[in-house]
Amino acid sequence: MASVTTSIGRAALVFCRQTAPKRSAMRPSAFRLQQHLAFFSHSRHLKQNEFTEVPEYSPDLLDESERIQYDAMAPDQRETFDREFTTLSQTLREQGLGQTMSEIHKEGAPFIGWTGGNEDVEDYFNDDIHRLHSEPYMQDGMTTMAYDELEQHRELREYARIAAWEMPLLSNHVKSFTLPKDTHLLRFRYTTYMGETHPAEAKVVVEFCSPALVPNYLTEEQRIQ
Numbered sequence: 001m002a003s004v005t006t007s008i009g010r011a012a013l014v015f016c017r018q019t020a021p022k023r024s025a026m027r028p029s030a031f032r033l034q035q036h037l038a039f040f041s042h043s044r045h046l047k048q049n050e051f052t053e054v055p056e057y058s059p060d061l062l063d064e065s066e067r068i069q070y071d072a073m074a075p076d077q078r079e080t081f082d083r084e085f086t087t088l089s090q091t092l093r094e095q096g097l098g099q100t101m102s103e104i105h106k107e108g109a110p111f112i113g114w115t116g117g118n119e120d121v122e123d124y125f126n127d128d129i130h131r132l133h134s135e136p137y138m139q140d141g142m143t144t145m146a147y148d149e150l151e152q153h154r155e156l157r158e159y160a161r162i163a164a165w166e167m168p169l170l171s172n173h174v175k176s177f178t179l180p181k182d183t184h185l186l187r188f189r190y191t192t193y194m195g196e197t198h199p200a201e202a203k204v205v206v207e208f209c210s211p212a213l214v215p216n217y218l219t220e221e222q223r224i225q
Contacts, residue, residue: 057082057089177204185212 055061059082062070073081142150180186191203210223 055089056093057086183212185209 059067059070070078070081177188180188185208187207187209188204189207191198191200191205193201210218214220214223
């Protein structure tokens with residue numbers, strides 16, 4: 001039953017699509033309008049008798065792809081499909097689809113263009129068009145990704161300049177290392193590693209020496225806590 005619903009939905013979409021305004025050439029099908037009319041175009045006012053009515057349903061009106069799907073249905077599915085689509089065709093004819101489209105066209109006739117006479121909207125798009133004509137896209141224009149790459153390159157060059165010219169100036173502020181006094185709470189030492197050499201063997205680390213607080217400032221119990 002799901003395949004029947006899918007086929008009915010696809011066919012109904014094609015069937016109803018014939019009443020919509022067409023702005024581009026579509027593949028001809030007997031189940032669509034034979035003459036594509038621009039219902040909402042103000043360059044040509046359509047008369048009521050120019051709206052083609054919905055034709056009666058017949059499997060022969062399906063296009064090639066839809067007919068293949070129709071032939072692949074089971075007999076009971078075809079019966080359901082024909083019944084539902086015949087009802088849809090009859091309903092659209094009874095509702096007077098051509099008259100409805102005529103009324104819609106008549107109501108939209110007073111509007112001037114798609115902006116509806118809104119000066120603010122027209123000025124906005126006129127300025128946009130003027131800007132496009134005044135600033136044409138040149139052949140040497142860069143894409144967004146290219147600008148990102150350029151910004152990253154400039155950032156790397158800035159870091160390279162700092163490393164080459166500014167960081168060496170820090171050597172002017174170097175102070176010689178002296179061992180702290182015994183009353184000093186901080187202890188500095190070199191890192192130690194198992195083995196002969198290590199890249200960080202000259203690294204200096206700092207430790208907090210809590211025993212230096214005993215007994216002048218803390219008791220042994222307080223230090224442990």
